[in-house]
Amino acid sequence: MKKLINRQPGRVGAWALGLLPFVLLLIVYMVASDARLTENPNDKLLPALGSFVDAIQRMAFEPSKRSGDYLLLNDTLASLQRLGIGVAISALVALVVGIGNGTIPYIRSTLSPLVTGLSLVPPMAILPVLFIIFGLGELAKVMLIIIGITPFLIRDLQQRALEIPEEQIIKLQTLGANTWQIITRLVWPQLMPRLIGAVRLSLGPAWLFLIAAEAIAATEGLGYRIFLVRRYLAMDVILPYVVWITLLAFAIDFLLRRYSQWRYPWFHQQAH
Amino acid sequence: MAIIEMKNLWKEYGDQVVLERLNATVQEGEFVTIVGASGCGKTSFLKLLLGTEQASRGELLLDGQPLPGEPDDSRGIVFQRYSVLNHLTALENVMLGGELQHSPWLGFSFGKRRKQLQKDALAMLESVGLSHAVDKYPHELSGGMQQRLALAQALIKKPRILLLDEPFGALDPGIRADMHKLVLSLWKEQRLTVFMITHDINEGFYLGTRLWVFDKPRLDPQAPGAYGARVTYDLPVGDCESGTLTNINRSVGNTSRVLHDIL
Structure with a gap:
């Protein structure tokens, strides 16, 4: 028999193995939820799957009794707008500064130390400063994303620009x-495909900053909703929202990757 | 008139002397092949010709004028690797020179001019035998085809001198022989002046009209950087005594052994 490191699962086997942990997690959840609910039917910590269906129905497909809006749709659009504006501005700034830093030594000498310094400031620590300067409106939340991911994007693009072979630069001259x-x-x-790669990596932190900002000061948004219903221990709303955010993040990442493969x-x- | 003149040319890095007292004149249309051990200043000499580095002493003249201190379109180059742009197709790579020339701000051309550049580029690609691969990206081409493309890209600008930096070093022997034929025919057709660096002394003897051997006539094993390399042989190729190749081979071999032992 071959050694373990030389044995490969087949196509079907690989899929089945990949799905297995998800199925197991689901089963563990259902067993635990069942156990708690038999003891106390009003338990809120691990709601039954039926409660999720009700909550999703209420949040996504019925207009809110108070405002008449579809809450999930509204929250999603608000969050995606903030994320989109924040990431787009960051990418644009990073492209300009990264190209300048990576290509022209005089610009690099001037800006590179500043960018390195700024990238070491913990963005969450200056969130109060942003709220003080930019107020509690959209701007502060978008700024947190920009401040959070732009230095990383700039440094990555600067590095990629410096890695362009000297031969090619001489050749163009x-x-x-x-x-x-x-x-x-x-x-x-x-640098364009490398920018897309860097943006994909920075989307994780971007979501983090977005939800943090929404949790503190917002009137709509996915992060706002999660932190709002937390007061009522509404796990039946929180968990679907978390899964929804994960799906959105996955979809954005997938689309960026496909676009990059098609375009470059x-x-x-x-x-x- | 001489196209390249060197007058007492030196290149030093600190107290390391790389090249010393180079004096030579190259006429238009000559094909100079340059051989020598690694570390004997072949690459430094090429950088001087390219303009990416400046001589420490002496003069290097192109058409009687000091050579520009940075690369420009008077000199074309083909490197061993990374010579073509991997984000452009073969056709776009060859059109690039013309586009840059006609559109100083955008670097892109449109309409009638684009058509004309395309036509010229296609003719150039045909002359290097790449007319079947015009829409391919470099990563879809073999190593030999990439170097053909690099030649086409450089030659369409009609540079005063063409520099080749071990262009065929990474190719298989059969492909290399084809490339030799191609380079010789392009050189004859377009009346080029060529400087070609090679590791392969046989290649240096076979190609071109003139062979330079860069070697250190004075070599102190305790201080290999104390004396620089010079052109120890300057031979018209095809008419030298038998035994010369053996002598060169022995001398270059000794130098490279001494240098290598130290490193």
Whole structure:
């Protein structure tokens, strides 16, 4: 018999093995929930699956009794808007500063120490400062995302720009390129797929900052709702919301990856 | 008139002398192959010609004028690796030179000019034998095809001199022979002036009209950087005495052994 490290699961086997932990978790949850509910039918900690269906029905498909809005839809749109604006502005700033830092030594000498310093400031620690400066409106929440992920994006893109082979930069000069053309025809196109990769990595922190900001000061949003219903121990709402956020995060990541593969085949197909 | 002149050219890094007292004149249309042990200044010399580094002493003239201190379109280059841009197709790679020239701000061309550049690029690709691969990205091409593409990309700018930095070092022997044929035919057709660095002394003897051997005539094993390399042989290729190749091989081999032992 072959050693364990040389044995591979088949296609079906791999899928089945991948699903197994999810199924097990679900079973463990159902058993535990059942046990608690037989003891105390009013227990709120581990609601039965039926309660989730009711909660989802209430939050997603029925207008709120108080405002007449569909709460899940409203919360989702509000959160995605903040996330989208925050990440888009961060990506744009990172692209400009990252290209400048990575390509032009005079800009790098000026800005690189500042970026390194800023990236070490814990964003959550200055959240109160943001609320004081930008008020409790949308701006403060978007700013938290921007401050949280932009330094990382800049540093990553700067590094990627510095990794562009010297040969290619010389080559472009021998083809008559000026500095600006080296940026538009070499550095920028080379960095775009890398920017998408860096944004995918930064989406985790971006969600973290978004939910933290919404938890503290907001009137709608996924993070706001979770922290609101926490007061009533409404696990039947919190858990579906968490799963929904996870699904959204997965979908965004998937779309970015697919877009990058479609738009930049040369980047994904070459051996790295 | 001489296209390249070197007058008492030195290159030093601190107290390490890399090249010393280089004097030579190269006429338009010559094909100079440069051989020598690693660490004997071949690459430094190429960097001087490219303009990425400056001489410490002496003069290096292109058409009687001091060589520009940074790379520009008077000199074309093909490296061993990374010579073509991997985010552009073969056709876009060859069109790039023209696009950069005609559009200083965007670096992209449109309409009639684009059509013209495309036509020129297709003709150039055909002359290097790549007309079947115009829409492929470099990673879809073999190593030999990538170097053909790099030649096309450099030659479409009609540079005053073409620099080749071990362009065929990573290729299989059969492919290398094809590339030699291609380079020789392009050189004859377009009346190019070529400087080619190679590790392979036989290649240096076979290609081109003139062979330079970079070697250290004075070599102190205790201080290998104390004396620089010079051009120890400057031979018209194809008409030298038998035994010369053996001598060069022995001398270059000794130098490289001494340098290597130290490193």
